[in-house]
Amino acid sequence: MAGCTSADGGSGDAASDVAGAGYVAGDGSVETWAAADRGAAVDLSGVSYDSEDIDLADLRGQVVVVNFWYANCPPCRKEAPDLAELSEQYEPDGVRFLGVNHIDAPGTAQAFERRFAIPYPSLHDSESAGVAAMQGVVPLRAMPTTVVLDREGRVAARILGLAERSVLSTLIAETLEE
Template sequence: MKNSDRSAGRLQKLGVALALGLSASLALSACAADDPLAVIADSGDNKNYIAGDGSVTEYAAAERGEPLAFTGTGYDGSTVDSADWAGQVTVVNFWYAACAPCREEAPDLVALHDEFESAGAQFIGVNIRDTQETAEAFERTFDIPYPSLNDQNGGVLLAMTSYVPPQAVPTTLVIDKEGRVSARILGLADKSTLGALIDAALAE
């Protein structure tokens, strides 16, 4: 399939998703019976989890401001610098292991990574609270192929507070080729919607 055809299909799906008002809360309700963590997340009983509503925000190119600027450390000890992202699209997903919607969306993120890696999109996770052992157990469970930053100290989150509300996890950002946020999904990411946002950023 040609890139233009795929992009058109993705954008059409995005329009349908937004028109129908797809909500992460519906996905959480559907998975609650199967995942005890979803029950916790959906119960609102002060477990340090604040649910996003799945809302999508797109930022026009002229309104994106300055590129993001931060460094972070991977669980393997490597240093990640956002300045190195210039020229490629980057998907940044904020997560932690006991977050039910993070578990729900993990297989879709893996599938999108595999689909878009060859097109020039990279994926980076940002874990806001887990130890290395817990984070790596999650990554093994869901066969996560991309790295995550250890952000227990909150440095990466602080650099993105304009886009990522504290404790509103998961949140997924699409970063354009100039290092600026082009789109945000607050809450569980719908696979088709996120795919369309990645396609749009790649087409710029």
């Protein structure tokens, strides 16, 4: 992934990213897919940092927002409060949020979740299954990346980089209206 890596092409681990401090983040660009143009449902399952088994197949019938993040990524920290608020705002409408973190150790990820009062689970994606699940469906070119899945589990929209609250809210509302 291109985003939140050091400008010198650092290793991608949190320590080198912080040391490099030359972040290459996504530009916030949004891509959407018409329902007729969407591919197959995303197949992703794993265990959360709270040891909860999570399978996107169990969430079919609901709109799901999947956010790829890690704790030392500046735009990930900036968007976290908005994501937490949006998850609570849309929960009564049946929208579910899921974080995916393939970089952080459990303690680091849980500290981030506590600091930003994240009310939804994040997969401890130590083997990058979440990233692999999106390849061929929707490329993840930056961290953070936020993906909105329709009720059938197919990718309806993607935001590369920081998810602006109003933009993500619009994408969620449009997907709910389908």
